[in-house]
Amino acid sequence: MMARRRLDSRSGSSALLSEIHTRIHTDPLDAVFDMSNELGRGKFAVVKRCAEKATGKVFAAKFIKKRRRGRDCRAEVIHEIAVLEAAKNNPRVVNLHSVYETDHDLVLMLEYAAGGEIFDHCVSEELLPEGQITRLIRQMLEGIHLLHQSSVVHLDLKPQNILLTSLSPLGDIKIVDFGLARRLGSAGELREILGTPEYVAPEILNYEPITTATDLWSVGVITYMLVTGESPFAGEDKQETFLNVSQVNVDYSREAFSRVSELAVDFVQKLLVKAPEDRPSAADCMTHPWLWLHCPGSDPIPVTPRTPRERSFGGKWSAPPEDPEDKENILDSPHAKRFRFEEGMSATGDGDHLC
Numbered sequence: 001m002m003a004r005r006r007l008d009s010r011s012g013s014s015a016l017l018s019e020i021h022t023r024i025h026t027d028p029l030d031a032v033f034d035m036s037n038e039l040g041r042g043k044f045a046v047v048k049r050c051a052e053k054a055t056g057k058v059f060a061a062k063f064i065k066k067r068r069r070g071r072d073c074r075a076e077v078i079h080e081i082a083v084l085e086a087a088k089n090n091p092r093v094v095n096l097h098s099v100y101e102t103d104h105d106l107v108l109m110l111e112y113a114a115g116g117e118i119f120d121h122c123v124s125e126e127l128l129p130e131g132q133i134t135r136l137i138r139q140m141l142e143g144i145h146l147l148h149q150s151s152v153v154h155l156d157l158k159p160q161n162i163l164l165t166s167l168s169p170l171g172d173i174k175i176v177d178f179g180l181a182r183r184l185g186s187a188g189e190l191r192e193i194l195g196t197p198e199y200v201a202p203e204i205l206n207y208e209p210i211t212t213a214t215d216l217w218s219v220g221v222i223t224y225m226l227v228t229g230e231s232p233f234a235g236e237d238k239q240e241t242f243l244n245v246s247q248v249n250v251d252y253s254r255e256a257f258s259r260v261s262e263l264a265v266d267f268v269q270k271l272l273v274k275a276p277e278d279r280p281s282a283a284d285c286m287t288h289p290w291l292w293l294h295c296p297g298s299d300p301i302p303v304t305p306r307t308p309r310e311r312s313f314g315g316k317w318s319a320p321p322e323d324p325e326d327k328e329n330i331l332d333s334p335h336a337k338r339f340r341f342e343e344g345m346s347a348t349g350d351g352d353h354l355c
């Protein structure tokens with residue numbers, strides 16, 4: 001079982017969103033919902049499956065502690081709600097249905113993702129077929145691209161926070177856990193120490209500015225895990241893990257990548273680079289030929305030499321540049337058309353209909 005440790009959080013509350021539109025209900029929960037089994041838990045939250053008595057609709061109830069280590073953390077939960085509200089039109093982000101408050105918790109009634117964590121597919125003896133992996137990664141990139149367009153960075157993307165709508169057939173992804181997410185751009189540079197050691201990006205370890213590129217590092221780690229079944233930086237202990245991250249010490253051997261095409265190695269290598277400004281953005285990633293390898297009728301486009309314009313935006317906490325040339329390049333490529341198309345479609349999860 002892989003570690004789920006966290007770095008000590010030194011996250012300041014300066015960058016937290018404080019305005020929400022969702023009404024906070026105070027009705028006794030057991031009058032409205034039938035609670036059932038636990039779906040998962042983190043340090044300060046427990047998630048339980050539940051059904052609304054009046055409608056029978058199933059939700060995932062995330063009980064988040066208002067007090068942590070003797071400190072009032074209500075503002076942090078309000079922030080998580082505000083980020084979910086900001087992402088409510090993002091089809092790859094779990095939907096927030098309603099919010100309840102009890103003596104000790106704020107309870108987020110979330111869309112239930114019945115297929116569990118993609119983490120289970122990273123540690124299983126039987127890894128997913130390459131075509132399914134690329135389909136899930138395209139969906140992840142779509143969700144991240146939309147978040148980044150609204151200047152939100154997730155900062156805690158890991159296989160435990162990417163859920164599936166169904167298991168058999170394999171459904172679509174839903175991104176969860178926006179507790180560490182931040183909005184870029186408003187209050188100058190954001191530097192925080194947070195995350196889980198084996199998934200954390202080098203710039204976080206070095207207390208350097210956070211940009212949208214930090215999430216793209218995580219996409220590299222998650223992809224590596226899905227295709228190899230190994231965590232790329234996990235060491236014997238925390239120190240070794242941090243050293244592996246800061247030296248970008250990754251095993252790209254043919255042995256590790258035996259189950260997938262060589263293009264997969266190229267995709268991961270482009271993301272797991274130390275300098276955030278040298279990582280591709282989510283939109284750039286969507287044009288990588290590996291992601292379209294299993295789509296019938298798709299001619300993989302060559303990976304062109306990278307220009308500064310092709311790199312991730314960020315660094316100045318600003319939204320992506322409104323460069324008409326950029327838009328043209330992103331939206332008018334055959335791949336981008338598919339990207340747009342996919343936004344409105346529900347993938348079947350069937351091996352024959354991966355795209």
Ligand SMILES: Nc1ncnc2c1ncn2[C@@H]1O[C@H](COP(=O)(O)OP(=O)(O)OP(=O)(O)O)[C@@H](O)[C@H]1O
Nearest residue numbers: 039040041042043045047060110111112113160177
């Ligand atoms: N909407 C959902 N549907 C199904 N399961 C869920 C849902 N939301 C969360 N879970 C399960 O509960 C786990 C914990 O949820 P979440 O990551 O939001 O909690 P957390 O306390 O913020 O976690 P951490 O401390 O690791 O950041 C998830 O990894 C997942 O397994």
